[in-house]
Amino acid sequence: MTAAAPINAAIAAHRFGLGEPRLEALGADPAAWLRQQIGPGDAPVGGPFASAAEALAAYAEQKVPVSELLAMPGQPSGAPEFELRDIVNTDLESRLATAVTTRRPFAERLVLFWGNHFSVSINKGPVRGLAGALEREAIRPHIAGKFETMLRQASMHAAMLRYLDNNSSTGPHSPAVVRLARKGVSQERRKKAATGLNENLAREIMELHSLGVAGGGGAYGPWGGYTQADVTAFAAVLTGWRAYDPPRDGQATFFDAHWHEPGPKAIMGKNYPEGPQALDMVIHDLAVHPGTARFISTKLARHFVADEPPVSLVDKLARTFGDTGGDLAAVYRTLIDAPESWDPALRKLKAPEEFAITSLRLLGLDGQQLAKSKDSALAALGQRPHTAPSPAGWPDKADEWLGPDALWKRVEWSQRVAERVGDRVDARAAARASLGPRLSESTYQQIERAADAPQALVLLLMSPEFQRR
Structure with missing residues (x-):
């Protein structure tokens, strides 16, 4: 083992991973330990899980009597297999347990x-x-594949179509709108039946999922490269893509030509035909655009290395992204191989969910041993899974999580953990084994001088070396 190996093991475990109880588990080559993990995500723990179609059926059951639901055309026989409340709780428990x-x-x-x-x-x-x-369906299988594949799967998933209102997006000249006009339906009633073009999904795919904010990027840019007219045209491409409840013939997502805007659409200087085939064409062009390479590379570098990551690292990641057509496995290998990624400075603050996960991993617990709530009290920490405040997701910079109230909530959470398991944990040994050379002498002394074992555990969990990575 080289002289740098011990500190690199700590970096690999905490910066790239989710913390390890013992750094020796990484072996002699921490970078190799990381490379071996590149591939599709693990199968989630728990279950049984509802597919998107089953979740839509459960959602529909809440709105109409089962007798009416079963009488609807194109539906599978029998009542929905899952209760919506159980789906939500199972998903929360599984995310944490996995x-x-x-x-x-x-x-x-x-x-x-x-x-x-x-x-x-x-x-x-x-x-x-x-x-x-x-x-489960759009993220886990594709984290080490082509970015284009994940972009397509996530953007057209029923969850995204409904979250960003594409179900209500209607082509102004679509067959459905034209038919309503021919029937003499009043403009007011037509507005209720067809709400018009909704740009939410188109804008977020471009701004949040691929190209980045138009004109953004600063030292990491250029991002964007599109105009408002491009967003509107892309929204027209997306008309007709819907996810109804209950699902149609068991399909969660489908293309309904009745609501699709006819005619070609021009996006960022390129023409696309009408119909469902245009979607994959646009997604491909967005996925391989240089602005996407830089935007995604900046987000990866920010998440793993620093709130303001080295431009040199972003350059390396973006170059690999562009050269490989968005091969994410290759981008991860570049991230692992880059010297900038192994700077020992503690530049990243753990978000609340990450703090809870790394704490439970350190203690060998599964979450449900600590809290009656399905999310192991993550809501109390301010980051209940699957409830981000906006389509931009949870913030990934320290200043968003450093308020006095937020830090006090971490203390309270740590105290609850310590009350339940503190007497069974040697915090000094746990600190040495998990943090290794990152553990400062002053922090170790504070833990050693604690009044009792639970207090020692709180001091470990709240230490700068554990809170940051």
């Missing part, structure tokens, strides 16, 4: 990263029950 127990923490961190990148919130009623399905 992260806490995985033996591939780098891969699981990538699942969490991309789940936040393609964020949806169950606080919006029509998305309830679908957030977990999006992670």
Whole structure:
């Protein structure tokens, strides 16, 4: 083992992974330990899980009597298999349990990263029950594939279509609108039946999921490269893509030509035909655009290395992204191989969910041993899974999580953990084994001088070396 290996093991475990109880588990080559984890995400722990179609059926059951639901054409026989409340709770429990127990923490961190990148919130009623399905169906299988594939799968998932209102997006000249006009339906009634073009999904795919904010990027740019007219044209391409409840013939997502805007559309200087085939063409061009390479590379570098990552690192990642057509496995290998990624400075603050996960992994707990709530009290920490405050997801910079109230909530959470398991944990030994050379002498002395074992555990969990990575 080289002289740098001990500190690199700590960096690999905490910066790239989700913390390890013992650094020796990484072996002699921490970078190799990370490379071996590149691939699809783990199968989620728990279940049984509802597919997007099953979640839509459960959502529909809440709105209409079962007798009416079963009489609807194109539906499978029998009542929906899942209760919506059970779907939501199972998804929450599984997300935490999978992260806490995985033996591939780098891969699981990538699942969490991309789940936040393609964020949806169950606080919006029509998305309830679908957030977990999006992670299982659109994120986990594709975290180490082509970015284009994940962009397509996530953007057209039922959860995203409903979260960003594409179900109500109507082509102004679509067959459905024309038919209503021919029938002499009043303009007021037509507005109720066809709400018009909705640009939410188009804008967020471009601004949040691929190209970045138009004109943004600063030292990391250029991002964007599109105009408002491009957003409007892309919204027209997306008309007709819908996710109804209950699902149609068991399909969660489908193209309904009745609501699609006819005619060609021009986006960023290129013409696309009408019809469903245009979607894949636009997604491909967005995925391989240089602005996307820089935007995604900036987000990855920010998440793993620093709130203001080195421009040199972003350059390397963007170059690999562009040269490989968005091969994410190659981008991760570049991230691992870059010297900038191994700067020992503690530049990243753990977000609340990450703090809870790494704490539970350190203690060998599964979450439900600590709290009656399905999310192990993450709501009290301010980051209940699947409830991000906006389509931009949860913030990934320290200043968003450093308020006095937020820090006090971490103290309270740590105290609850210590009350339950503190007497069974030697905090001094745990600190040495998990943090290794990152553990400062002053922090170790504070832990050693604690009044009792629970207080010692609180001091470990709240130490700068554990809070930051």
